[in-house]
Structure formats: C-alpha cells, structure tokens
Amino acid sequence: MFDFISxxxxxxxxxxxxxxxxxxxxxxxxxxVWGTLLAAMRVSPVPLxxxxxxxxxxxxxxxxxxxxxxxxxxxxxxxxxxxxxAGDDVKVMSFRLAILGFxxxxxxxxxxxxxxxxxxxxxxxxxxxRAIGLNFSQTLRLIVLPQAFRSVIGPLANxxxxxxxxTTVAAAIGVAEAAYLMKTMIENEAQTLLIGAVxxxxxxVLTLPTGLFLGWLSKRLAVKR
Amino acid sequence: xxxxxxxxxxxxxLALALSATACGGDSKDEGSGSGSGGGKIKIGIKxxxxxxxxxxxxxxxxxxxxxxxxxxAKQLGYKPDQIEFVETKSADRENALxxxxxxxxAATYSINDERKKKVDFAxxxxxxxxxxxxxxxxxxxxxxxxxxxxxxSVTGSxxxxxxxxxxxxxxxxxxxxxxxxxxxxxxxxxxxxxxxDDSILAGFASQDKYKGQFKLAGLKLSNENYGIGVKKGxxxxxxKINAALEKMVSDGSWQKAVDANFGPAGYKNEPAPKIxxxxx
Amino acid sequence: MSSVLYDTPGPRAKRRNILLSVVFTLLxxxxxxxxxxxxxxxxxxxxxxxxxxxxxxxxTTYLLPGLADTLKAxxxxxxxALPLGAVFGIARMSDHAWVRxxxxxxxxxxxxxxxxxxMLFANELYVRSSLNISSEERPLYAVVTxxxxxxxxxxxxxxxxxxxxxxxxxxxxxxxxxxxxGQTMTSILLPQAVTAMLPAIVSQLVVIxxxxxxxxxxxxxxxxxxxxxxxxxxxxxxxxxxxVVAIIYIIVNFILTSFASWLEQRLRRSKKSTGAVLGEDTxxxxxxxxxxxxxxxxxxxxxxx
Numbered sequence: 001m002f003d004f005i006s007x008x009x010x011x012x013x014x015x016x017x018x019x020x021x022x023x024x025x026x027x028x029x030x031x032x033v034w035g036t037l038l039a040a041m042r043v044s045p046v047p048l049x050x051x052x053x054x055x056x057x058x059x060x061x062x063x064x065x066x067x068x069x070x071x072x073x074x075x076x077x078x079x080x081x082x083x084x085x086a087g088d089d090v091k092v093m094s095f096r097l098a099i100l101g102f103x104x105x106x107x108x109x110x111x112x113x114x115x116x117x118x119x120x121x122x123x124x125x126x127x128x129x130r131a132i133g134l135n136f137s138q139t140l141r142l143i144v145l146p147q148a149f150r151s152v153i154g155p156l157a158n159x160x161x162x163x164x165x166x167t168t169v170a171a172a173i174g175v176a177e178a179a180y181l182m183k184t185m186i187e188n189e190a191q192t193l194l195i196g197a198v199x200x201x202x203x204x205v206l207t208l209p210t211g212l213f214l215g216w217l218s219k220r221l222a223v224k225r
Numbered sequence: 226x227x228x229x230x231x232x233x234x235x236x237x238x239l240a241l242a243l244s245a246t247a248c249g250g251d252s253k254d255e256g257s258g259s260g261s262g263g264g265k266i267k268i269g270i271k272x273x274x275x276x277x278x279x280x281x282x283x284x285x286x287x288x289x290x291x292x293x294x295x296x297x298a299k300q301l302g303y304k305p306d307q308i309e310f311v312e313t314k315s316a317d318r319e320n321a322l323x324x325x326x327x328x329x330x331a332a333t334y335s336i337n338d339e340r341k342k343k344v345d346f347a348x349x350x351x352x353x354x355x356x357x358x359x360x361x362x363x364x365x366x367x368x369x370x371x372x373x374x375x376x377x378s379v380t381g382s383x384x385x386x387x388x389x390x391x392x393x394x395x396x397x398x399x400x401x402x403x404x405x406x407x408x409x410x411x412x413x414x415x416x417x418x419x420x421x422d423d424s425i426l427a428g429f430a431s432q433d434k435y436k437g438q439f440k441l442a443g444l445k446l447s448n449e450n451y452g453i454g455v456k457k458g459x460x461x462x463x464x465k466i467n468a469a470l471e472k473m474v475s476d477g478s479w480q481k482a483v484d485a486n487f488g489p490a491g492y493k494n495e496p497a498p499k500i501x502x503x504x505x
Numbered sequence: 506m507s508s509v510l511y512d513t514p515g516p517r518a519k520r521r522n523i524l525l526s527v528v529f530t531l532l533x534x535x536x537x538x539x540x541x542x543x544x545x546x547x548x549x550x551x552x553x554x555x556x557x558x559x560x561x562x563x564x565t566t567y568l569l570p571g572l573a574d575t576l577k578a579x580x581x582x583x584x585x586a587l588p589l590g591a592v593f594g595i596a597r598m599s600d601h602a603w604v605r606x607x608x609x610x611x612x613x614x615x616x617x618x619x620x621x622x623x624m625l626f627a628n629e630l631y632v633r634s635s636l637n638i639s640s641e642e643r644p645l646y647a648v649v650t651x652x653x654x655x656x657x658x659x660x661x662x663x664x665x666x667x668x669x670x671x672x673x674x675x676x677x678x679x680x681x682x683x684x685x686x687g688q689t690m691t692s693i694l695l696p697q698a699v700t701a702m703l704p705a706i707v708s709q710l711v712v713i714x715x716x717x718x719x720x721x722x723x724x725x726x727x728x729x730x731x732x733x734x735x736x737x738x739x740x741x742x743x744x745x746x747x748x749v750v751a752i753i754y755i756i757v758n759f760i761l762t763s764f765a766s767w768l769e770q771r772l773r774r775s776k777k778s779t780g781a782v783l784g785e786d787t788x789x790x791x792x793x794x795x796x797x798x799x800x801x802x803x804x805x806x807x808x809x810x
Contacts, residue, residue, distance in 0.1 A: 045511045045518070048526040052533070062711065062758035063751050064718035066730060071747055074406060078415035079547045079744060080540075090375060090397040126509045136511040144510065165619035172722050174380065174400025179621055183723070187316075192629040200618045200626075207617045273738040280735055282562035311641065314725040320632055321640040402722060403734050409743040413547055434553070434741035 004189050005198070008181060016181035017202050023095075023167040023177060024206075027102035028160055034103055035110025036145070042115055045136055053111070060108040065169050068105050072097040073173040091176075098170040102163065109159050117152035118144055150221045157214030161207045178202060266303045268294045269313030269321055269330035269454075273403065276428015276486045277333055286310050288428065290451075292482040293350055293473065294331040297453065300469030301462075319343045322456045329466065330454040333425060336503055345459060346452035347466035350479075352495040352504055355384055355446035356423035358430060358439050360411065365418055366442055368392035374417040375399050377407035384421045388446065404429060412438065422449050427492035441492065448504045467500045544744075554742035558749055563736060571732025572753065578645055578728065579714045582652035586713070587706075589653065590660025595690060597665050608661070615658040621719050624651030628724050644727070648720035652713055659712075663705045667698030700772045707765035711758045718754075729753065 005013050042053035060068075076082040077097055084100065086093035121144050129139040168179035182199045186192055270290050271278035277288040291310070298308050313321050313332050321327050322344050329347070336346045359365045365374065371393035378385030378398045389396045399416050401407050408429050410416040419426065423441055430439045453470075455462050473479045474497040483494050498504070514522055544550050557563040596608035615623070628647035631638050638646055671694060679689040699706070720726035721734075729750055737746045 043510055045514060046522050046525045046529070048529050052529070058759070059755055062715070062755045062762075064715040064730065064754060066718045066722055067747065067751050067754070070402060070722075071751075073401070074409070074743060074747065078410050078413050079549060080543050088375075088397070090399050094400070123509050130509075130512060139510055161617075165617075168619040168621045169719070171621075172380065172402060174378070174398070179619065179625075182622065183625065186625065186629060192626070192633065196622070196626040196629070199622055200614075203619060203622070204614065204617045208613070273735045275738060279738060280566065282557070282560070282566050282739060284562075284566050312727070313640070317640045317725070324640060326639045326641065403738070405734065405738045405741065406743055408741070432741055 002194075002198070004185070004191065008185065011176040011181055013181065013198070013202075016176060016178045017206070019095075019175065019177040020164070020167050020206065023099060023102065023170060023175070024160070024164045026099045027106060027167070028163055030099065030103035031106035031110050031159075031163070032156075035107040036114055038107055038111035039114040039118065040140060042111065043118060043140070057108045057111055060105060061112075063105075065101075065105050065166055066172060069098060069101040069169050070172055072101040076100070090174075094170075094173050094175050098167075098173060098175045102166065102170075106159060106163050106166070109162070110156065113152050113155040113159060114145075114148060116155065117148035120151045121147045147223055150218075150223050153214055153218035153221060157211055157218065160214070161211055164207050164210070165203065264303070265307050265309050266298055266301070267309050267311050267327045268298065269318065269327040269332055270294060270310050271332045272312040273405070274333065274425055274428055275432050277425060278331075279428075280312075287486075289351070289424070289482055289486040290331040290333065292478075292486065293453075293470075294329075296473050296478055296482075297329070297331075297466050297469040300472060301465055318454060322454055325456060328455075329462065331451075332454075333422060333449075334452055334454050335422075335449040336452040340454075344454045344457050345463050347455055347463045348452040348470055348500060349450035349498045349503060350453065350470050350473075351424060351451040351483075352498045353422040353424040353449040353451060354444070355387075355420060355449065356426055356444050357442040358408075358411065358419045358426040359417065359442060360414075361438055361440050363417065363440075368444060368446060371396040371418060373397075375415070377401060377410055377416040377419040379404060379407065379421075382421065388420050392446075408435060408439075418442075420446075423492060424451075424487065427487040431487065431492075443493070450498065450503045471500055549744050554740070554745045557736075557740045557742065558745070563740070567732045567736040567739075568729065568750075568753070571727060571729040572757075574645070574726065574732075575714065575717045575728040576757075578648050578652070578717045578720070578726070579710075582649050582656065582713050582717075583710055585649070586653045586656040586660055589657040591664050591695070593657060593661035594664030594668070595695075597661065598668065600686075612658045612661045615654045616662070618655075620651050620655045620716050621723060623654050624648055624720055625723060627651050627654075644720055644724045647724055648717060648726050648728075651720075652716055655716075656709055656713055659709055660706065663702050663709065664695075664698060667702035667705075668694050670701060671697055703765065703769050703772065707762060707768075710765075711761055714758055714761065715754065 009015075011019065038053050038056060041049040042057070044050060044053075073094065077093060082097075083093045084096040086096055125143055125147065126139055129143040134142065167177055170177055171180035171183065174180070178199055182195060185195045189195060270286065270288075272280040272286075274288065274290075278290045279286065279288050281287055294310075295305060295308065299305070311321075311327055313327065313330055315332075318330050318332065318334060319340065322330060331350075333353075334340075334346075335353075336349060340346075357365065357368065357371075365371065368388055369392055371388065372395040374393075374396060376385050376388060376393075376396045376398055378400050380400050380402055385398050389398060399410065401410065404419070404421065404425065407416065407419045411419050412435065426441055429435065430441070453466050455466065470479075473482075479497050487494060512518070541550075548554075593608050593612055596604050597612065599605050599608070624647050627650035628643065631643050631646055631650075675693055675697070676689055679693045684693065717726070717728045718730045721728045721731035725731065733746045733750045737743045740746070
C-alpha cells in the first residue's frame with residue numbers, strides 16, 4: 001500500500017521532511033534574532049528607528065509569503081546577484097534564499113509577539129532599572145527582555161508552528177521539501193488520498209509535539225505575579 | 226446598549242462580506258448563462274504563451290493555436306464572435322474535455338499514448354521538437370554542452386528533467402514558476418539555457434522586448450505532435466476538425482499563421498504534418 | 506510603556522539620538538541607492554517595463570479581474586469560516602465530552618496541516634469526486650475549502666480564548682438571572698468575546714486575503730498573483746509586475762487593518778461608557794495564560810502565511 005514511497009529518492013520522503021525541518025530550524029533562529037532587533041527598534045529612543053520598525057512590520061505582514069519567496073529568487077538572485085555564498089550551486093542557493101525569505105517574513109510576527117511581551121512587564125521593573133542608572137540598552141537586555149521572553153513563549157510557539165507549515169511555500173522556487181515531493185507524487189501516482197494522508201501525518205508529527213512541549217515550557221517559565 | 230453596537234458592527238461586517246459574495250455569485254451566473262446558450266463554442270487554449278496562445282491587453286487572443294482554433298471553428302460553422310476562449314492549464318486538459326467544459330482544446334497538446342486513452346485527438350497540426358533556447362552569443366550548441374551549466378525548468382514540467390537525465394547529468398536545474406520568468410533569467414544571465422518545445426521557445430523569443438537576443442539551438446531532442454483534443458468517443462467532431470485542418474493547409478492559411486506567429490525568431494518549421502500521421 | 510524604557514533625552518542623549526538617526530538614514534540611503542543602481546544596471550527601470558501599468562488595459566484585462574478573484578475567494582472563505590469557527594470554538598467548551606473531543610480533534614488536526622497541502626488535496630478530491638464542478642470553477646472551490654478548513658480552526662481557537670478570558674462572574678450572573686446555557690453563550694459571552702478578540706480576528710482575515718495567493722502558484726487559480734503571470738507574458742516585465750502586485754496587496758490589507766482598528770476603537774470607546782467588565786489587559790497582556798490567546802490570532806494568524 002505504501003510501496004510507492006520507496007520509488008522516490010530525489011528527494012525521498014525522509015529527505016523531504018528533513019529539508020522541512022532544516023528550513024524551519026534555520027529560519028526560526030534567524031527570525032528570532034532579527035525579530036528581537038526589530039522589537040528593540042520599535043521601542044527605542046531614536047524616532048527614526050521606531051518609524052523603520054513600524055513600517056517594516058506593516059509592509060512585510062501585508063505581502064503574501066509566496067511573493068516574498070519568489071522574489072528572493074527572481075529579484076535577489078537574478079538581479080542583485082545575492083547568492084549568499086552558494087556560488088554556482090543552484091540547490092544550495094535556493095535553500096539559503098528560501099531561508100532568507102522566511103526570516104524576512106517571520107521576523108515581523110516575532111517582533112509583534114515580543115512587543116506584546118514587553119508590554120506585560122510591569123512598569124516598575126523598567127522604572128527601577130532606570131533608577132539604578134541603567135541606560136536603554138541595559139534596561140532592555142538585562143531587565144525587560146528576559147521577562148518578556150518568558151511570557152511570550154506561547155505566542156512564539158504559534159509563530160514557530162506557522163513557520164513549519166509556511167516552509168511548504170519554498171516549493172515554489174524548487175527547494176525539495178515536503179510539499180514539493182507531495183506535488184510530484186500526486187502527479188505520478190493515482191493515490192491522492194493516501195499521499196495526502198501521509199503528508200498530513202508528517203506535519204502533524206512535526207507540529208503537535210512542538211506545540212505541546214512549548215506550551216508546557218511556557219507554563220513552567222511563566223513569571224509568577 | 227453596548228451589545229447593540231457590537232451586533233450592529235458585526236452585522237455590518239457580515240453584510241459587507243455577503244454583498245461581496247453576492248456580487249461574485251451574480252457574475253458567475255452570467256458567465257455560465259452566456260456559455261450554455263446562444264450557439265457559442267468554448268475552446269480551450271493557453272493564456273500565457275506568446276506565439277501560441279496569449280491573452281492580449283485588449284482582451285483578445287493571439288498565437289498559432291488561437292489561429293488554428295479560430296479557423297477550425299469557422300469550418301465547424303461558428304463566427305469569430307461566437308467563440309469563447311477558455312484557459313486550460315496543462316494538468317486540467319483531460320478533465321475539461323471529459324466533463325464537456327470545452328468543445329475542443331488547442332493548447333500545445335502533444336499526442337501520446339497515455340493521453341490517447343483519455344481523449345481523442347484530431348490532427349496533428351504542427352510537428353514541434355524539444356529544443357534549447359540560448360543567448361545569441363552562447364557557446365551551447367549540443368545538449369551535452371549543458372553539463373555544469375544552469376538550465377531553466379518550470380515547476381511541474383518534465384522537459385528539463387529529461388534533458389538532465391538523458392544528455393547532461395551535470396546540468397543544474399533552476400526552477401521558476403513560468404516560462405516568462407525563465408526568459409527573464411536567460412536575459413539577465415541567471416540561467417544559461419531554457420528547454421521546451423521549439424514552438425513555445427520561438428514564440429517567446431519573437432516578443433518585441435526579446436527580438437534578436439536569443440537563438441534556438443536547432444536540436445531535435447524529441448518529436449511533439451500537436452493535436453486538437455476532443456472528448457473521448459466524439460468521432461464526428463474529430464473527423465470534422467481533421468477536414469478543417471486539411472483545408473487550412475491546402476488553402477495556405479496554415480503557412481500564413483506559422484509565419485505570422487513564429488517568423489521573427491528564425492524558427493524553421495517542419496512542413497505541415499499529414500493528418501493522422503504521428504512522428505514518433 | 507515604551508517611553509518608560511528610557512529617560513527623557515537630555516542634551517547629550519539628544520545629540521546621540523541625532524547622530525544615530527543620521528547614521529541610520531545614511532545606511533538606509535546607501536542601501537536604497539545600491540538597489541536603484543543595480544536595478545538600473547539590469548535595465549529594470551526602463552520606462553518600457555513600467556509603462557504598461559499606466560495604461561488602462563493592463564488593469565482591466567489582467568490585474569483587476571485577478572484582484573476580483575482574490576477578493577471573491579477571500580470573502581467567501583471569511584463568510585463561511587467565521588460562523589464555522591465560532592461553532593467549533595463553542596463546541597470545544599461543550600459539557601459533553603464527546604462533542605469536546607470531536608471538535609478538539611478537528612481543530613487541532615487542521616491547524617497542524619499547511620494550507621497549501623489542504624488546497625492541493627481539496628483540488629484532487631474535487632477532480633475525482635462526482636460533484637459537478639466545472640474545471641474553471643474548481644480552483645476557486647479548492648482554494649475556499651483549504652482556507653475555510655484552516656482558518657475556521659484558527660478562529661475557533663480565537664473565539665475559545667476570547668470566551669475563556671471573560672471573568673467567571675459573567676456566566677454565573679447569567680445563570681443567576683435564569684438564562685439557559687445557550688442563551689448565556691449567545692447573548693452574554695459571545696458578544697463580549699468577539700469584541701475582545703477583534704484584533705486577532707481581523708489579522709486572521711488578512712491572512713485569508715494573503716493565502717489566496719497560494720492557490721495561484723499551485724492550482725492555477727486566476728487570482729492576482731496568477732494574473733500577474735499572464736500580464737508578464739505579454740509585457741515581458743517580470744520584476745516590475747511583482748513589485749506592482751506586492752503594492753496592491755499591501756494597499757488592500759492596509760485598508761482591511763485600518764477598518765479593523767477603527768472598529769476596535771469604536772468598540773473600546775463604547776465599552777468605557779458602559780463600564781464593560783473585560784479589561785484590555787485580560788486579552789492582550791497575558792497571552793501565555795490562555796493558550797493560543799492573543800498569540801493565536803496575531804501570530805499564527807500572520808504566521809499562517
């Protein structure tokens with residue numbers, strides 16, 4: 001019944017889902033860093049940076065991810081010659097470009113999550129920090145963000161799960177991940193229902209434990225007030 | 226008090242959405258109404274292939290497939306204003322015919338045994354070959370030259386994969402969503418070659434913006450016999466279309482259509498194929 | 506809150522802020538200049554490529570019909586997904602364990618699967634099913650099916666979180682005055698939850714608009730992004746057409762979110778005047794407490810593409 005799966009080796013089912021995991025992992029780390037920086041910009045004392053952060057979030061959130069991903073290939077690679085050090089290797093290049101696209105997009109959501117987290121930190125915390133003479137970046141780094149992060153693990157988990165599913169868009173620029181393989185299989189095999197079930201199951205396996213684990217973590221780490 | 230406002234607001238949102246869908250519904254009804262009544266004929270073509278089937282800015286259609294379809298429809302007794310062209314994507318062609326959504330399909334539809342099981346073909350009306358399109362000054366002249374070069378591939382198409390498998394295992398496939406993206410990549414130097422049927426390539430290369438920049442390598446990597454797809458079992462229509470195609474060739478309209486659509490790319494067309502003769 | 510993070514800038518801080526602003530502006534300008542130059546070097550700024558967008562035909566033949574399809578699919582999906590989401594959200598809090606179980610499984614399942622897969626799958630089902638759907642209409646059906654399944658599940662979580670965030674007293678008071686369970690839900694809890702969850706619901710609607718684009722790439726649904734392809738085949742202007750289409754999406758979604766924040770402000774105002782019980786902070790400030798609370802809407806929302 002499932003023997004058609006072994007007919008595919010470029011990518012194999014295993015390889016395709018491994019690609020999904022890799023995309024999620026690197027994009028997740030990247031967007032966490034860039035999203036935190038954006039959030040810092042949005043609360044920073046420099047008006048111009050606040051403006052940039054706000055504009056970035058509002059623009060990027062309103063563009064379909066597909067447009068962003070396709071643009072990394074057609075725009076960044078073909079016009080601006082940004083290959084992210086992949087040289088002539090097309091596969092590596094598409095992979096890295098897709099990650100860049102996911103980071104650009106997901107960071108906007110990470111930024112908003114963290115900003116809402118910053119809002120949960122009681123005013124007194126920041127006031128106390130300033131009272132003992134900490135400047136803006138110290139206040140943010142040492143006092144506010146550590147508390148904010150703990151309270152936004154829930155929302156960030158949702159972003160991560162969404163990112164896992166979003167990686168399917170990378171198929172549009174030829175990254176051989178799960179959706180790419182699924183499309184190939186549907187075209188070649190007559191067992192649509194079965195194929196759909198296999199991939200649905202794969203994604204449930206990837207996302208459900210992440211959600212449960214991070215949900216547990218967020219309860220454990222929640223700041224008791 | 227507050228509750229009323231909330232309900233009012235949600236009612237407004239809902240009403241907006243409903244009216245939007247209602248509009249959608251209306252236009253849909255109109256569409257199908259005009260399709261079923263009034264002696265119209267629905268023909269499936271491509272919308273995004275210059276030289277073969279293209280939806281032009283003024284809403285009309287141009288290309289070789291369109292010319293052939295119009296000629297055939299005329300022979301079947303339909304005036305140009307009775308023709309309704311419908312976009313049939315490659316994956317949808319068999320399904321659209323089987324369901325009777327279109328009377329026939331002229332959309333770079335190659336005759337092969339697999340498809341013959343599902344639909345009947347009239348023609349062939351054009352013999353095309355898989356070929357390479359490269360920049361005018363490119364050194365690529367054989368399929369094997371593609372080793373180590375970047376070959377453009379359209380997501381879901383197998384022609385590039387075949388070249389890689391059969392001729393140039395070291396070619397790198399760069400995937401785009403459509404041929405117009407491929408051509409843009411070829412122009413900017415992001416890819417070194419583009420492969421598909423020479424008729425399609427010639428159509429793109431003849432566009433004003435690209436005229437004189439590209440050349441066909443002139444390889445005959447495969448034979449593609451373009452046929453007109455008809456619902457399985459509709460032999461009467463197949464015979465009528467075959468007669469129309471024969472007339473098109475004999476009265477010179479066929480050659481005229483070829484010259485008009487593929488001329489500028491230096492495309493050397495095969496002579497008009499004999500009806501029912503499929504070149505393997 | 507953010508202004509609490511730093512002192513009111515004194516002379517030195519002001520000077521530093523100005524310096525930072527200048528450096529930032531310079532870097533940004535440098536980047537923009539480089540983008541402009543590279544595009545120019547690649548002939549992407551040639552008037553030929555942009556001129557089509559000043560003609561009416563490019564809009565009436567390609568872009569506007571595409572936009573109409575995008576909005577149509579989005580509107581139909583919203584109209585179906587909103588009530589369906591409410592039903593599932595309420596069902597997850599049912600007193601009957603089996604109703605809770607079924608609703609919970611459905612919601613969790615469809616939230617875990619990418620919309621793209623749902624669409625591909627729905628499309629194949631419609632091809633093979635005996636339903637009488639023409640091949641022109643099928644992509645629309647598939648896109649709407651995928652969007653409804655996914656977004657109804659997310660909205661179910663939003664509604665549930667909204668209702669859970671309401672103070673217990675609301676339910677108790679409703680029972681005390683003799684309302685039945687159904688009445689309590691429809692006339693007490695749901696109206697308040699919807700108000701509270703409005704931002705989350707709207708950002709989910711933005712997601713629906715954006716997600717219609719997935720149908721264009723994979724299913725050939727003739728929405729805006731797909732119409733762009735036909736347009737680019739004509740004018741041979743791939744990059745400019747992408748930029749124009751991205752701007753259209755930004756404008757459409759901007760209108761949607763502006764409408765939402767206007768609505769939200771209206772509702773907030775009216776809440777004060779009636780002394781509403783639900784504080785803002787229950788919803789916004791404690792996302793971790795209610796699983797999938799604010800986060801579900803704003804984040805899965807956007808993140809859901």
